[in-house]
Amino acid sequence: MNSSNYKMLFPVDFSNRSISAVEHVSLWRRQFGASLETVHIVDNQRYESRYDHSIYSRVVARRTADLEYFCLHQFGKDIAHAIVLAGSRADQLEHLVNREQIDLIMLPRNHQSFISKVFGDSIAAILLERCTASVWMTEHLEEHHAVTVNNVLCAMHFKQGPTLDAQNFRILEMVRQLVINFGAEVTFLQVTGNAESGESGSAAGTEAGSQLWMAQARDLLGSSKKLLRRPGKVISGIRETADEIGADLVVVGRMRPEAISFGRQSRILKIDHAVRCPVLSVW
Numbered sequence: 001m002n003s004s005n006y007k008m009l010f011p012v013d014f015s016n017r018s019i020s021a022v023e024h025v026s027l028w029r030r031q032f033g034a035s036l037e038t039v040h041i042v043d044n045q046r047y048e049s050r051y052d053h054s055i056y057s058r059v060v061a062r063r064t065a066d067l068e069y070f071c072l073h074q075f076g077k078d079i080a081h082a083i084v085l086a087g088s089r090a091d092q093l094e095h096l097v098n099r100e101q102i103d104l105i106m107l108p109r110n111h112q113s114f115i116s117k118v119f120g121d122s123i124a125a126i127l128l129e130r131c132t133a134s135v136w137m138t139e140h141l142e143e144h145h146a147v148t149v150n151n152v153l154c155a156m157h158f159k160q161g162p163t164l165d166a167q168n169f170r171i172l173e174m175v176r177q178l179v180i181n182f183g184a185e186v187t188f189l190q191v192t193g194n195a196e197s198g199e200s201g202s203a204a205g206t207e208a209g210s211q212l213w214m215a216q217a218r219d220l221l222g223s224s225k226k227l228l229r230r231p232g233k234v235i236s237g238i239r240e241t242a243d244e245i246g247a248d249l250v251v252v253g254r255m256r257p258e259a260i261s262f263g264r265q266s267r268i269l270k271i272d273h274a275v276r277c278p279v280l281s282v283w
Helices: 016-032 050-075 089-100 114-119 123-130 162-182 204-221 234-245 266-274
Strands: 007-011 035-042 080-086 104-108 134-138 151-156 185-192 227-231 249-253 279-282
Touching (some): 007 016, 016 104, 016 162, 035 089, 050 080, 080 089, 089 123, 123 134, 123 266, 151 234, 162 185, 162 204, 162 279, 185 234, 234 249, 234 266, 266 279
Parallel strands (some): 007 104, 035 080, 104 134, 151 185, 151 249, 249 279
16 A cells, blocks of 8 residues: 555535544545545435426536535645535445545444434445445544544454455554554454354464464564453444543454345444544455
């Protein structure tokens, strides 16, 4: 991952959440030396009739001007590229991420209630499922005080299998970038005896995999790095450890396609709801 070619995407809906996320977006853009694209999606299904089409054209023009103003006053001249698209928000974001080969999506979000989940997945859930970009997300923007990435908790899952090994390698590479670009301190966590999935992390193969991975981590990040093990449920284990060490970022992997999961990437969203700091999900 070359920081000089790093691409970030910031979806803007002009809400207070978008404004509150600006400091985080600016920090990550600056520390990664990244190019930044902002995007606003206009729902064109609201303008299906011939009469509405002229209104739709004016809405697009207005939103384009609004987004350009937002970029100028929040990020400064020539820092962020403004894009306005029309259509389904999830589909347009997925297409843009793939077309522009985005590395990181900065996604402040609202909490999705149980009732709303019955009627459809959130934008965050869909992007987590469909996109290979890393996704930074939080639903607790108003609670954050210091905008920093100094103390990172990286939650790991070890089980024999090439797809999980590949994901863990991508997580390790992201953590290395956080150490290089932010000077972050990293704590690795393995939650064993996972009551949520009925799996145990104490099998011999899992232990061998964790030892091998930690050897690689120490080679890249320094010999002082350690892996904490905590019994119990994954989400509560991550939340309690993040609170104990004062983490300002939690790094996790995604649910793999072959894994059993109720709802697209639901565990990632539950982790974001549980912890009080942003979550970075690595594909």
